Amino acid sequence: MVTIQFLPYSEIDQLTSIGRIRKLLNLTKENKIVVLQGRLKKEEEAELIKTTMEEINREFKGIELSVIYPEEYNNATGSLFSKMRDGMVNSLLGDRAGITVLGPASIVKAIKKDPHKLNMLTIEAESRKRKKKR
Amino acid sequence: MIKLLQKFLNKFVRNLFKKKKHIKLGLYGPPNGGKTTLANRICQDWLGEDMGTASSIAHETREIQIKEQVNIKSKGKELSFNLVDTPGIATKIDYEEFIKQGIKEKEAKKRAKEATKGVIDSIKWLDDMDAVIVVLDATLDPYSQVNITIIGNLAARDIPVLIAANKVDLKKASIKKIESAFPQYEVVGISAKYGKNLDEFYEMLFKISG
Secondary structure (H helix, E strand, O other), X not given: OOXXXXXXXXXXXXXXXXXXXXXXXXXXXXXXXXXXXXXXXXXXXXXXXHHHHXXXXXXXXXXXXXXXXXXXXXXXXXXXXXXXXXXXHXXXXXXXXXXXXXXXXXXXXXXXXXXXXXXXXXXXXXXHHHHHHO | OHHHHHHXXXXXXXXXXXXXXXXXXXXXXXXXXOHHHHHHHHHHHHHOOOOOOOOOOOOOOOOOEEEEEEEEEEOOEEEEEEEEEOOOOOOEOOHHHHHHOOOOHHHHHHHHHHHHHHHHHHHHHHHHOOEEEEEEEOOOOOOOHHHHHHHHHHHHOOOOEEEEEEOOOOOOOOHHHHHHHOOOOEXXXXXXXXXXXXXXXXXXXXXXXX
């Protein structure tokens, strides 16, 4: 069974960068797939990767991560008006705009982005059991 | 306000480097994109020697490699740089993947541990770069979060970026996909392995390095 936890931005809004990364990583290490409203700052994304690497061990193999940036979608498809409108919305919402999805690499095989949608490929429970037995 | 000041300082420092025409040029990207193959190509072209060992198994480069004083010339211009080849950045590393590639368990575990340290070092070194070539495998999906995070972090640090869409000798390669994923950046299609389109690559290098 896979647990998906939705995290509203208000849950991380008041946290420091380290606090945000800690929260996301802790949830991932509990074998949860996290759907975060909004996104981390670019520097925080890099820090998240760095911290993940520091914590890799026998049980924890790392994470799969993907972020949908609304401006990305509009850059590809939107009209000038919609780009301007979304630019304004983005500047008002800041990091609340977009969606971040992350999960443990032991469960999430890959997250593919096209960039209009995210496809999450999970590792089947059976193959996870087999790995554990080993 | 602080961000503006930071940008100004970054530009100021970069301008100092520009005057010296000697910069620290980093090769960044996910594992197996061809960073070391490109580093070797550049070093062979201008120094007549290799820089490191390239392999089809991911995370072959697990330590930062530096080749000092690489001088390149094109159309009467000259550029001198220290070339920094970095380990591939990844969000997951599983030693069992190395075992599948034929590496023994003990060596696979060692390789995985070194690879995690390599990723950490690559991220730490981001701040030290004056310009960066992001080497992407043009046969793969460019929308991977690692690519986006690397390029986003370089932009946040105001570091000039050239995207090398590598492996264009392969049928599946698509420069267009990379261009549409990162429309605000210069993209040059190359084959580091066969030396294809390297002249245009060097010209672009002059362009981004000022």
